[in-house]
Amino acid sequence: MSSAGRTALLRARIDERVRARSLDPDLSISQGELVTLSARIVRRIENDFSEDEIAVITQLLGEVVEAVGRGRPVVEERIAAAILLYSRGDADRFARAALDAQQDWRDLMIDVGLADAGWEQRIDAEFGNP
Template sequence: MEELMAVTKRIASVIAQQYGNDADTVIWLVEEAELKTFKKPAHERIAAAVIIYADGDVDRLFGALREMQIDWRDLLMIAHIGNPGWQSRVDDYFGAG
């Protein structure tokens, strides 16, 4: 059985491009925040929202992780993936999944 992970391969690829040597730490932070918030890995959309909002900026990354824990629905809205059609924005940012 495959372990569920918050950060999919396509999201991990973008994290590697944006954060370089710190990519593993960023992935760990996202996955830990999801476990703390949801008690399990969340849908890819949540991790996508964090990375889209942060866009390679460490301060924004921590802000997105805080927002996830306060109200994940607000995080979806500030990342512009809170409405119908969000899948195409995620695909545009991370590549087709």
């Protein structure tokens, strides 16, 4: 399947979860214990995405970060930050970045300027101090 096709499928998944939550706001979207996203990452999601998308984006970001970061907290936050920087509050861009991160997260780091020395300071500047 092409990259565009995979992005469309993930976007459809986002839309499906948003619709389900709009019908039942108490619906749990959790599928088990996920990595805990830092407060500054959660704040950014809340600032960047619509109220309807926040829970779904948070869930999906946790899933991607857990799969790619493999229990390495510094890597997990860096991946989450890269996906959100790329997304800029757009669910389509989020879907594309989430898929790219699963293919090779290092390319995503390059795309958003988190690949070189000083990436920690860039995250602090964009997301606030931890």
